[in-house]
Amino acid sequence: MKKLYIAIVILFVVLVTVIIINTVSYQSRQMIVAPVAPVATIAVDANKAAQRLALAIQLPTISNQQVDVFNAKALLQLHGLIERQFPLVAAQLERRVINNYSLLYQWPGANPDLKPVTFLAHMDVVPAEVESLTLWSYAPFSGTLAEGFIWGRGAMDDKSSMYALLEAVEHLLAQSFVPQRTLYLAFGHDEEVGGAQGAAKIAEYMQEKSIHSLFTLDEGMVIVDAQLSPAKQATAIVGIAEKGYVSVSLTAKAQGGHSSIPDKISAIGLLAEAILALEENQMPASLDGPSGKMFEFIGPEMTGVQKMVFANRWLFNQVILSSLLAKKSTAALIRTTTAVTLLQAGVKENVLPSQATAVVNFRILPGNDAQQVLAHVSKVIDNDNVSISFTKNSVKKPASLVSASDTPEFLMLEKTVKQIFPNTLFTPGLVLGGTDSRHYETVADNNYRFLPYQVSNEDLARVHGVDERLSIKAYGQMIQFYRQLMLNVAQ
Numbered sequence: 373m374k375k376l377y378i379a380i381v382i383l384f385v386v387l388v389t390v391i392i393i394n395t396v397s398y399q400s401r402q403m404i405v406a407p408v409a410p411v412a413t414i415a416v417d418a419n420k421a422a423q424r425l426a427l428a429i430q431l432p433t434i435s436n437q438q439v440d441v442f443n444a445k446a447l448l449q450l451h452g453l454i455e456r457q458f459p460l461v462a463a464q465l466e467r468r469v470i471n472n473y474s475l476l477y478q479w480p481g482a483n484p485d486l487k488p489v490t491f492l493a494h495m496d497v498v499p500a501e502v503e504s505l506t507l508w509s510y511a512p513f514s515g516t517l518a519e520g521f522i523w524g525r526g527a528m529d530d531k532s533s534m535y536a537l538l539e540a541v542e543h544l545l546a547q548s549f550v551p552q553r554t555l556y557l558a559f560g561h562d563e564e565v566g567g568a569q570g571a572a573k574i575a576e577y578m579q580e581k582s583i584h585s586l587f588t589l590d591e592g593m594v595i596v597d598a599q600l601s602p603a604k605q606a607t608a609i610v611g612i613a614e615k616g617y618v619s620v621s622l623t624a625k626a627q628g629g630h631s632s633i634p635d636k637i638s639a640i641g642l643l644a645e646a647i648l649a650l651e652e653n654q655m656p657a658s659l660d661g662p663s664g665k666m667f668e669f670i671g672p673e674m675t676g677v678q679k680m681v682f683a684n685r686w687l688f689n690q691v692i693l694s695s696l697l698a699k700k701s702t703a704a705l706i707r708t709t710t711a712v713t714l715l716q717a718g719v720k721e722n723v724l725p726s727q728a729t730a731v732v733n734f735r736i737l738p739g740n741d742a743q744q745v746l747a748h749v750s751k752v753i754d755n756d757n758v759s760i761s762f763t764k765n766s767v768k769k770p771a772s773l774v775s776a777s778d779t780p781e782f783l784m785l786e787k788t789v790k791q792i793f794p795n796t797l798f799t800p801g802l803v804l805g806g807t808d809s810r811h812y813e814t815v816a817d818n819n820y821r822f823l824p825y826q827v828s829n830e831d832l833a834r835v836h837g838v839d840e841r842l843s844i845k846a847y848g849q850m851i852q853f854y855r856q857l858m859l860n861v862a863q
């Protein structure tokens with residue numbers, strides 16, 4: 373008995389020692405570089421640039437639910453505006469219009485042996501809901517400059533990115549900069565409805581011409597503030613993957629008839645059981661993918677108990693998973709999510725429906741696929757009276773490939789972040805929504821998703837919502853970032 377007691381004590385001491393050693397030796401993965409001179413001193417005039425962006429916001433390049441209807445006039449006006457506002461770009465870059473409305477600019481590099489880099493952005497925006505128009509501080513397509521902000525649709529998503537890229541190139545051309553590698557600017561016109569006519573066609577063109585990029589950089593993640601960052605300080609998150617999308621229909625069947633003599637369980641009851649079972653038994657969570665990578669980067673920057681837990685993932689993996697699953701925002705990072713979105717049954721209050729249907733939308737984690745989702749749904753529901761199938765005519769796309777986070781290019785992104793945004797943590801991460809990037813998987817080694825602006829938690833919620841805005845200061849830094857990145861990758 374005494375021996376056992378001693379053994380337990382020794383084991384405990386060893387365990388505590390290992391935990392402490394792991395925590396103390398948990399090395400930071402953050403790069404240390406000297407920041408470059410701040411925006412103001414490098415002659416990026418953020419106010420003038422903001423005025424140019426404001427004019428672009430005024431053009432309602434709206435993508436609607438009806439995917440093949442574009443605001444052709446606004447898109448063509450935007451093409452013309454760009455030509456007038458960026459004369460050096462217009463004169464010195466080769467411009468190609470793809471599928472009538474999308475744009476591809478080529479800035480030839482001096483060394484044709486180097487793989488090009490492609491910067492992506494999109495020209496279209498989502499509409500502003502009619503019901504919410506009165507809630508806007510400034511009309512959504514007014515492009516108002518006020519209170520230090522640029523206001524309107526596209527200020528954050530994604531005209532600021534397109535324009536900041538153009539500003540950066542114009543600025544470098546004015547300094548007679550000649551890139552070593554070729555740089556492309558690729559602007560799709562239908563990202564908000566999937567990019568099939570825009571980004572997909574640009575990528576097709578690149579494939580045809582055997583243009584294969586070292587990497588693409590697109591929207592996706594941003595620099596989140598301390599409040600939102602798990603490490604409690606501003607953190608630049610570069611998306612290295614994005615989730616997939618599939619919807620599954622559930623149809624429960626039962627005896628229909630008069631509601632005065634019902635069966636014990638109705639079609640609606642059966643369906644309700646099935647839905648509850650799905651919500652209670654979700655797809656398994658995992659820290660193996662891009663989100664696990666994120667915690668490898670920011671774990672060492674945490675403090676106290678949190679740091680200890682992440683330094684000892686071998687021991688605390690379950691604890692970490694449970695705590696991430698407790699919040700919906702972090703749960704979505706580590707598993708395929710289950711969301712019941714449509715429900716249909718019954719025609720009259722005294723008629724028992726013979727069938728009830730529901731649609732469940734899944735956002736697929738890299739590592740899972742649609743067939744696994746379907747198998748999971750069948751296993752959990754396990755009822756012959758409930759049929760299960762992929763929803764017809766709805767979008768179905770796999771999770772993207774996971775891009776590398778240990779390449780020289782990725783380090784180049786980190787270096788640029790640290791140069792322009794000192795005191796900001798850097799990490800790879802997972803994009804929960806969709807971007808144009810997925811169309812470029814076959815024409816680039818890696819696809820990175822990052823908008824270089826620092827934004828508050830509150831402002832982040834305005835994307836696709838009311839009062840979308842970007843501070844002029846953040847816009848200036850954005851231009852600075854792209855300019856520096858172009859120098860870093862092409863000097």
Ligand SMILES: [Zn+2]
Nearest residue numbers: 529530563591
């Ligand atoms: Zn966007």
